[in-house]
Amino acid sequence: MAKELTTREDNYSQWYNDLVTKAGLAENSAVRGCMVIKPYGYAIWENMQHALDKMFKDTGHENAYFPLFIPKSFFSKEASHVEGFAKECAVVTHYRLKNDPNGGGVIVDETAKLEEELIVRPTSETIIWNTYRDWIQSYRDLPLLINQWANVVRWEMRTRLFLRTAEFLWQEGHTAHATQAEAVAEAEKMLDVYADFAENWMAIPVLKGVKSANERFAGAIETYCIEALMQDGKALQAGTSHFLGQNFAKAFDVKFLSKENKQEYVWATSWGVSTRLMGALVMTHSDDNGLVLPPKLASIQVVIVPIYRTEEQFEAITVKALEIKKLLEEKGVRVKYDNRDTQKPGFKFSEWEFKGVPIRLAIGPRDLENQTVEVARRDTLEKESLQMQNIELKVVHLLEQIQKNLFQKALDLRTQKTFKVDTWSDFLVQIEKGGFLMAHWDGTPETEQKIKEETKATIRLIPLDSVSETGKCIYSGNPSNRRVYFARAY
Amino acid sequence: MAKELTTREDNYSQWYNDLVTKAGLAENSAVRGCMVIKPYGYAIWENMQHALDKMFKDTGHENAYFPLFIPKSFFSKEASHVEGFAKECAVVTHYRLKNDPNGGGVIVDETAKLEEELIVRPTSETIIWNTYRDWIQSYRDLPLLINQWANVVRWEMRTRLFLRTAEFLWQEGHTAHATQAEAVAEAEKMLDVYADFAENWMAIPVLKGVKSANERFAGAIETYCIEALMQDGKALQAGTSHFLGQNFAKAFDVKFLSKENKQEYVWATSWGVSTRLMGALVMTHSDDNGLVLPPKLASIQVVIVPIYRTEEQFEAITVKALEIKKLLEEKGVRVKYDNRDTQKPGFKFSEWEFKGVPIRLAIGPRDLENQTVEVARRDTLEKESLQMQNIELKVVHLLEQIQKNLFQKALDLRTQKTFKVDTWSDFLVQIEKGGFLMAHWDGTPETEQKIKEETKATIRLIPLDSVSETGKCIYSGNPSNRRVYFARAY
Numbered sequence: 001m002a003k004e005l006t007t008r009e010d011n012y013s014q015w016y017n018d019l020v021t022k023a024g025l026a027e028n029s030a031v032r033g034c035m036v037i038k039p040y041g042y043a044i045w046e047n048m049q050h051a052l053d054k055m056f057k058d059t060g061h062e063n064a065y066f067p068l069f070i071p072k073s074f075f076s077k078e079a080s081h082v083e084g085f086a087k088e089c090a091v092v093t094h095y096r097l098k099n100d101p102n103g104g105g106v107i108v109d110e111t112a113k114l115e116e117e118l119i120v121r122p123t124s125e126t127i128i129w130n131t132y133r134d135w136i137q138s139y140r141d142l143p144l145l146i147n148q149w150a151n152v153v154r155w156e157m158r159t160r161l162f163l164r165t166a167e168f169l170w171q172e173g174h175t176a177h178a179t180q181a182e183a184v185a186e187a188e189k190m191l192d193v194y195a196d197f198a199e200n201w202m203a204i205p206v207l208k209g210v211k212s213a214n215e216r217f218a219g220a221i222e223t224y225c226i227e228a229l230m231q232d233g234k235a236l237q238a239g240t241s242h243f244l245g246q247n248f249a250k251a252f253d254v255k256f257l258s259k260e261n262k263q264e265y266v267w268a269t270s271w272g273v274s275t276r277l278m279g280a281l282v283m284t285h286s287d288d289n290g291l292v293l294p295p296k297l298a299s300i301q302v303v304i305v306p307i308y309r310t311e312e313q314f315e316a317i318t319v320k321a322l323e324i325k326k327l328l329e330e331k332g333v334r335v336k337y338d339n340r341d342t343q344k345p346g347f348k349f350s351e352w353e354f355k356g357v358p359i360r361l362a363i364g365p366r367d368l369e370n371q372t373v374e375v376a377r378r379d380t381l382e383k384e385s386l387q388m389q390n391i392e393l394k395v396v397h398l399l400e401q402i403q404k405n406l407f408q409k410a411l412d413l414r415t416q417k418t419f420k421v422d423t424w425s426d427f428l429v430q431i432e433k434g435g436f437l438m439a440h441w442d443g444t445p446e447t448e449q450k451i452k453e454e455t456k457a458t459i460r461l462i463p464l465d466s467v468s469e470t471g472k473c474i475y476s477g478n479p480s481n482r483r484v485y486f487a488r489a490y
Numbered sequence: 491m492a493k494e495l496t497t498r499e500d501n502y503s504q505w506y507n508d509l510v511t512k513a514g515l516a517e518n519s520a521v522r523g524c525m526v527i528k529p530y531g532y533a534i535w536e537n538m539q540h541a542l543d544k545m546f547k548d549t550g551h552e553n554a555y556f557p558l559f560i561p562k563s564f565f566s567k568e569a570s571h572v573e574g575f576a577k578e579c580a581v582v583t584h585y586r587l588k589n590d591p592n593g594g595g596v597i598v599d600e601t602a603k604l605e606e607e608l609i610v611r612p613t614s615e616t617i618i619w620n621t622y623r624d625w626i627q628s629y630r631d632l633p634l635l636i637n638q639w640a641n642v643v644r645w646e647m648r649t650r651l652f653l654r655t656a657e658f659l660w661q662e663g664h665t666a667h668a669t670q671a672e673a674v675a676e677a678e679k680m681l682d683v684y685a686d687f688a689e690n691w692m693a694i695p696v697l698k699g700v701k702s703a704n705e706r707f708a709g710a711i712e713t714y715c716i717e718a719l720m721q722d723g724k725a726l727q728a729g730t731s732h733f734l735g736q737n738f739a740k741a742f743d744v745k746f747l748s749k750e751n752k753q754e755y756v757w758a759t760s761w762g763v764s765t766r767l768m769g770a771l772v773m774t775h776s777d778d779n780g781l782v783l784p785p786k787l788a789s790i791q792v793v794i795v796p797i798y799r800t801e802e803q804f805e806a807i808t809v810k811a812l813e814i815k816k817l818l819e820e821k822g823v824r825v826k827y828d829n830r831d832t833q834k835p836g837f838k839f840s841e842w843e844f845k846g847v848p849i850r851l852a853i854g855p856r857d858l859e860n861q862t863v864e865v866a867r868r869d870t871l872e873k874e875s876l877q878m879q880n881i882e883l884k885v886v887h888l889l890e891q892i893q894k895n896l897f898q899k900a901l902d903l904r905t906q907k908t909f910k911v912d913t914w915s916d917f918l919v920q921i922e923k924g925g926f927l928m929a930h931w932d933g934t935p936e937t938e939q940k941i942k943e944e945t946k947a948t949i950r951l952i953p954l955d956s957v958s959e960t961g962k963c964i965y966s967g968n969p970s971n972r973r974v975y976f977a978r979a980y
Contacts, residue, residue, distance in 0.1 A: 063533070065526065130520055167558050
């Protein structure tokens, strides 16, 4: 393979871009800001989808599908929502093209202008709550627990593969409840689902908390979030869950008859994660040799490479390799036998290393004689020769080890890069080095805004499990009773 | 439930619309021509997706994702393609809204006009072949076997839920090959996959054939299709697979270095099925009592309804019901225990009948005494009392029976409604009654066009397995050497 990869130290941002494209995860398309998710990347996204979808269903949610287009007027109905979303969107104004009478290809048919423009959904609260009005009459119709897997479009000016693209894939949950308490509980439950997924599938440790008012979702009363720390010390928001109060119910007139026979507005939540998680996955675990994938999400968990000179050796090794492949597959392991005769073992080794396959098994003629197999793990780059007996059990165990090790490594890094900061001068020094800065804040949007302007750091979250602690705001010196997490972020 | 349902005889079209909305499959949205796929309908679509996705992967295909938007100029590159698709499409012209300075909500920001308009994909050949140019250099990069699950938009003027909507969900396969023979074999293989899925999952018998030139996909050399016959005698195209020759490779300059070291254009196929299949499913099996779903695709295969008067009875029945549910789930059956205390058994019976659940189990106090359970099948509406012992095996067997019975019933109907027609006067009489008309045709687009104008019938397909037979064209009297299938179609 011998892929050229900028090192993280040289240029972290370039390293990321190189890796995503050269490992075959995604690439930029001919359409500004839109990416092509390539098969190797899409297979990882599918694994994420399957795991999340099962978690959503296990917590009582059903999938549905709502229109791609939203009438422009819907956006004006929720005042803060329109401010947050209407500014960056793709607008459909016509519904027909025609041949240019002057022979210039096809042109927009000006006679086919829409009466009302349609917006390509940046998020679906408005169209969904407009639909819920007909679905909800009584408390018996609640809770309504719905999720949608979809593409959305936000017209970003500066885009980066997976992290920030004009079109991206995501899921958006939209639930309706009879009481405030139920809706808050739902928003918190889904935050827990996201944290569980991030930690136990992606092997990414996350902090749980709520956003400050400045960083809240447009239209939410409270935005819950999980935040992860990347290797370069920048934070990444990995998922959000919003308690929307009755804002959308009021905007779209969605009422229900309560058990007490009263007409009341419905309480709402929404929550989502996107293909952005692919960026988090790459940036958390990968290294200067290429991708490192957690076993639970790797599309190929084990690759077997034959080492041979003669056709006879190849045939004998193939028999053994397919036997091991079958044993592993019976244990639920995703295995590839790389029997290409167009590439040498060395090329295959570096290719699969670059692509982050967690375990590589190599089998040569001497291994057949000795009943051994060479086992290489991607996370530590360690190799050892193991007896073939019960190899499938050893591999399954090793996959679990790798999954745990990746999480622990990321957790250790976060611990190293999380600092309590008590003076503004320390803050200014530390923010340049990266990491989470736990600091006191006076609770005002003004202070937050000034800190952002001066340092590019934002409040990533106010932790859910924070302990009360008396202190002074890092910036204003005003009293504060708990620390919040600051960081520069993706 | 007591849902009002127009009978098929009264008004087949109204029956269909009523059924789709009242059974909770889909409904029209606030956006003209776009539907909302409701949870019960979406769950069936997900089952279809899972089955198809596995079949695609088993035949060597990988999933990927390409942009929603296609630059307008791409459409002009393949001459016949633009004729077929550019006329009915959603055009994005701007990328920003702003607050109306006159206070009229949000309006399009005219300063944010795109240099080149973007088309919301009606199908993705152009953007994909523009991408393949960079992916294919050598014969070693071929075949490239890719599928995409996506939403597409075609600006239809007359829409019907699932059958014809402006936005619909589908999969589109796009493959690239080194030789013509390989590409033709791929197109035919995927047609077989579709036929297999239609018959063995949807329980819908289909004819396999190729389209006449008039009905071919815009840009294809050959369009293969599967065609089904609905209960009202109209045909429905249930899937197509296209051999695209080198048309898109030439339009987007996609060449490869062959084994013989020559630069050659790549050969292509594309193939797709859509949420239209949901319409075919409903129209093939359902009846005047509601939906009838084939067990393999039903989201709930078995519903258990408790019959009780007292709380003690309810508790005892619940124990038994959950026991049966568990036994069934261990056999892979999707079961719902309908323990709602807000509805009476009669209501539940008619609700699940309306929703097409293949098997209903009812358990009352006497059943507990006698160790029996009442088993009702949706397809025949027959009921019988069965001993509880090994009930899970009996139910699994019955699900298989129902799956087969639905296919056989649909096949019998198609057989009854397929006619050999040899004179134009017979054709005119028979086409009014519906069904497939097997008739001779002189092979010219002109004749086909005239028949369409006079009868609204089109050539649904030229069968793949047709036997050579000398005859005279039903319309022109000119010589013909085989029969083709005519029908009016959805």
